[in-house]
Amino acid sequence: MQVAIPIFPRLTALDAVGPYEVLQRVPALDVVFVGAEKGTVRTENGMLGLSVDATYDEVPAPDVVVVPGGIGTRSVLEGGPLLDWLRAVHPGTRYTTSVCSGSLVLAAVGLLDGLTATSHWSCLDFLRQLGAVPVSERVVEHLPERVITAAGVSSGIDMGIRLVELLVDTVAAQAAQTYIEYDPQPPFDAGHPSKVGPEVMARVEEYSAVRD
Amino acid sequence: MQVAIPIFPRLTALDAVGPYEVLQRVPALDVVFVGAEKGTVRTENGMLGLSVDATYDEVPAPDVVVVPGGIGTRSVLEGGPLLDWLRAVHPGTRYTTSVCSGSLVLAAVGLLDGLTATSHWSCLDFLRQLGAVPVSERVVEHLPERVITAAGVSSGIDMGIRLVELLVDTVAAQAAQTYIEYDPQPPFDAGHPSKVGPEVMARVEEYSAVRD
Numbered sequence: 001m002q003v004a005i006p007i008f009p010r011l012t013a014l015d016a017v018g019p020y021e022v023l024q025r026v027p028a029l030d031v032v033f034v035g036a037e038k039g040t041v042r043t044e045n046g047m048l049g050l051s052v053d054a055t056y057d058e059v060p061a062p063d064v065v066v067v068p069g070g071i072g073t074r075s076v077l078e079g080g081p082l083l084d085w086l087r088a089v090h091p092g093t094r095y096t097t098s099v100c101s102g103s104l105v106l107a108a109v110g111l112l113d114g115l116t117a118t119s120h121w122s123c124l125d126f127l128r129q130l131g132a133v134p135v136s137e138r139v140v141e142h143l144p145e146r147v148i149t150a151a152g153v154s155s156g157i158d159m160g161i162r163l164v165e166l167l168v169d170t171v172a173a174q175a176a177q178t179y180i181e182y183d184p185q186p187p188f189d190a191g192h193p194s195k196v197g198p199e200v201m202a203r204v205e206e207y208s209a210v211r212d
Numbered sequence: 213m214q215v216a217i218p219i220f221p222r223l224t225a226l227d228a229v230g231p232y233e234v235l236q237r238v239p240a241l242d243v244v245f246v247g248a249e250k251g252t253v254r255t256e257n258g259m260l261g262l263s264v265d266a267t268y269d270e271v272p273a274p275d276v277v278v279v280p281g282g283i284g285t286r287s288v289l290e291g292g293p294l295l296d297w298l299r300a301v302h303p304g305t306r307y308t309t310s311v312c313s314g315s316l317v318l319a320a321v322g323l324l325d326g327l328t329a330t331s332h333w334s335c336l337d338f339l340r341q342l343g344a345v346p347v348s349e350r351v352v353e354h355l356p357e358r359v360i361t362a363a364g365v366s367s368g369i370d371m372g373i374r375l376v377e378l379l380v381d382t383v384a385a386q387a388a389q390t391y392i393e394y395d396p397q398p399p400f401d402a403g404h405p406s407k408v409g410p411e412v413m414a415r416v417e418e419y420s421a422v423r424d
């Protein structure tokens with residue numbers, strides 16, 4: 001089975017690399033990073049380059065698509081090859097999925113119309129404007145519609161493990177989790193705006209402005 | 213402050229990208245991916261390319277070093293520019309750190325002699341052979357010695373948040389955690405060999421063999 005991860009300038013690296021790391025360990029799955037043209041794309045602030053190894057034309061029938069997010073989704077939403085490719089390949093996928101603001105891209109091509117979906121916490125209002133019913137959950141599945149969305153950045157790891165369960169079996173999913181030692185022990189319980197106070201949110205705001 | 217992440221052929225991508233994603237959001241920190249030569253290095257199974265943006269010579273005085281792991285550490289341990297660079301830069305760092313089997317590299321240049329340290333669960337015995345005292349913990353800190361080691365793959369995210377606390381402050385660390393929505397909800401409690409049965413470990417073994 002082929003898993004295609006579209007990447008584009010100013011993506012959030014962990015949105016893509018989290019699911020990749022889970023999925024690539026499973027022998028039944030091949031992961032390919034796909035984009036408008038082969039070569040290197042830079043992440044949000046330019047500090048990391050990731051390689052596009054195949055153009056959209058070269059990946060016409062992926063079994064799974066994982067769309068990452070990031071500031072770069074703003075340009076993606078203006079139209080272009082990723083939207084065209086998603087429209088073309090979605091009818092043939094087993095699952096079309098997103099991490100973080102990648103769900104805005106799925107919504108933009110109509111895949112989330114009237115469906116509950118999630119995104120980075122900062123994008124839930126925008127997701128509603130694009131026709132979805134935003135919910136603040138870690139992973140939102142619509143198996144009959146073959147669409148799965150995950151929340152902000154790190155949630156792609158949780159979704160990746162669930163994808164292995166859906167694509168292979170529960171033992172495979174647990175094996176992938178054991179291998180990447182995903183036994184999280186965050187030093188704080190600060191993983192969502194609902195869990196932190198105004199001082200932390202002011203710092204988030206400050207850091208977002210700089211990063212953008 | 214400059215954070216240098218050395219990368220090398222056949223590294224585990226998430227070991228490097230997890231900490232990167234946490235650290236790069238903090239305006240006081242610049243992250244640079246450093247290597248033997250500029251260009252693209254491929255991850256363990258070759259499915260992802262990451263860019264080396266600076267050579268070791270060009271990064272002579274990093275404030276923080278984060279050494280990732282992966283199968284590629286076997287070649288690194290045979291000697292070469294990464295070991296030489298680590299020996300040269302460690303005396304000047306605020307923290308020299310590792311994720312996963314990256315701790316074997318720290319041990320190989322003597323940074324863990326007689327100290328408790330962690331690694332991917334499959335590497336703890338090897339870590340002992342290299343002079344460290346292996347412990348099965350998520351993150352092991354030796355602040356006077358300025359050395360921190362993290363366990364397998366995904367643990368670099370936990371360590372990254374702690375590093376932000378050490379380098380900036382607690383509010384910054386919590387802000388970074390909120391931004392990447394690190395509120396983990398793994399679908400299983402299967403993040404360590406001690407938590408799974410023989411059927412899952414047999415699958416881990418099978419997948420490791422293929423990946424290698």
